[in-house]
Amino acid sequence: MADMDPQGVPSPEPANKPAAGNDSQPTRAEGVKPTPRWIPPPRTLEQRMGTTVRQRWARRLCLSLLLASTIALPQTWAAQDQVNQEQTNMPSLAQMIDHEQWDDAYAYVRRQQNAIVPEVRAIVSDPRTSGTAMEIAYGFLRKVPTLESATLLAQGLGKGGGRTSVFGLIENPRPEVYPILKAKLQSPKEEENENLLLTMAQIPVPPEQRIADMKPYVGAKDYGVRVGAVFGLALLDDPGSMELMARALGSGVRGKKEVPLMIFYQFxxxxxxxxxxxxxxxxxxxxxxxxxxxxxxxxxxxxxxxxxxxxxxxxxxxxxxxxxxxxxxxxxxxxxxxxxxxxxxxxxxxxxxxxxxxxxxxxxxxxxxxxx
Known part of the structure; x- marks a missing residue:
């Protein structure tokens, strides 16, 4: 195989190069002769010209790449700066709620999706947030049916979430939030939120667990809680619960009759x-x-x-x-x-x-x- 010069051009085989494969040793009579030194022949003009052209093109390529990077990088940085500036200038969800920019707020929620959960958490955790703004913020979570939003809605039930938390959890029922709701239950003598029981009845955990948790509240002190427990048990086919529903609907007291009718009306x-x-x-x-x-x-x-x-x-x-x-x-x-x-x-x-x-x-x- 022909030798290669440092630039990768094959060199011609010299006429005086020793033959390959001749490994016989000289005899004592012949004496030891020095091995002829192979000297590469001078490179031709064509070879030198080829090397020069390749070097020139290599230099041009490196220069063009360097020039492209010096132009592209500032453009990339400028575009990123523009995005960052737009994000900085974009009003927060709290500001949009405060200024009643509902179209912008809904568009923002659609873009951000689950990323709004930390913003809503910050809004509802701020003691300066009004009750109305808090319920509106919880309402945006209904547009994001994820576990994170359901968890925050469950935490807000009875603490500023209002009916928004109830409806949001019904629309996005997650078994993971059931322990949060159960932990909110007070004793039958103290519990006053029938919506908590009505929501728990619709969370997909084993019916036996829900029945066991709700049954004590049939005897709750608050009338609405009693009716809520009855309706929850009827939803789960607990024996005798339909008869209790009929008793609630037959009440001779206006305020008491209204409670079961409103449950039918709203849920x-x-x-x-x-x-x-x-x-x-x-x-x-x-x-x-x-x-x-x-x-x-x-x-x-x-x-x-x-x-x-x-x-x-x-x-x-x-x-x-x-x-x-x-x-x-x-x-x-x-x-x-x-x-x-x-x-x-x-x-x-x-x-x-x-x-x-x-x-x-x-x-x-x-x-x-x-x-x-």
Missing amino acids: RAWRTPKFVPVLIPVLNDPMEIKDIGLRRYNADGSESAMTPEELRYLRARDYALNILVKTLNIDVPFKIEEDVTYSKEQRELVKQKLRDLGYTVTDEPYAVTTGV
């Missing part, structure tokens, strides 16, 4: 065909639940209450009709909405629709009870 978990039979008798219940009468504006600018004949009430039967139609998606020729009273003809139409669906329908309300 989708109980607006299912399973609970339709327990609501049907309420279609016949005329108890006044909510005063929706308007005040009269007099000609002199003053106001006065309407007469008893002018007052309008949302009654138990109106709540029941609203809930039943929405639960079963019954097709009716009239509008279903809040704060609306329904005529006897409309109620009878809904009853007939229920019969057509196979339900047993009564024309009598529940017998009056003392509740649960």
Whole structure:
């Protein structure tokens, strides 16, 4: 194989180079002759020119790479500085809430996703944060269905999260947050938050565990907590709980009857065909639940209450009709909405629709009870 010069160009084989493979030793008679020294021939002009051209191109390549880096790096640094500046100039979530920049806030939450959890934690931990701002901040967590957001919502239930924490946990139920909720429970004599029990009933941990945790609160001191425990147990098919629901709906006290109706009204978990039979008798219940009468504006600018004949009430039967139609998606020729009273003809139409669906329908309300 031809030798290579330092620049990688093959050198021609010299004519006086010793033959390869001749390893015989000289005899004593011949004497030892010095080994001829091989001297490479001088390089030709073409070889020197080739080397010079390659060196020139190598230098040009290095120079161009160096020049490109000196241009690209400042541009990269400038772009990064611009991003950092934009992030610095971007108002925080707390500022957007404070200035009621709702579109910007929702866009920010969509971009940041789970990264907003530390910001919300900082907002709700700040003693200067108002109750309204705190609940709004918790509300943004409903847009981020992660374990971190659920954990913060669970921590906020009963401590500023309001119904936002309740609905957020129902929408993003995580078994990991159940111990946090359970730790919030006070004794049956002290507990006053029925939403805590209603939320615990919907967290996916073993039903036996939820039943065991809620059952003592059927005898709680607070009436709302008692009803919340009953509804939670009914959701989990605990024996006897449906009968207790019927007792709650048959209460002869306006404030007590309102509690179970509002649970049906606000929580989708109980607006299912399973609970339709327990609501049907309420279609016949005329108890006044909510005063929706308007005040009269007099000609002199003053106001006065309407007469008893002018007052309008949302009654138990109106709540029941609203809930039943929405639960079963019954097709009716009239509008279903809040704060609306329904005529006897409309109620009878809904009853007939229920019969057509196979339900047993009564024309009598529940017998009056003392509740649960």
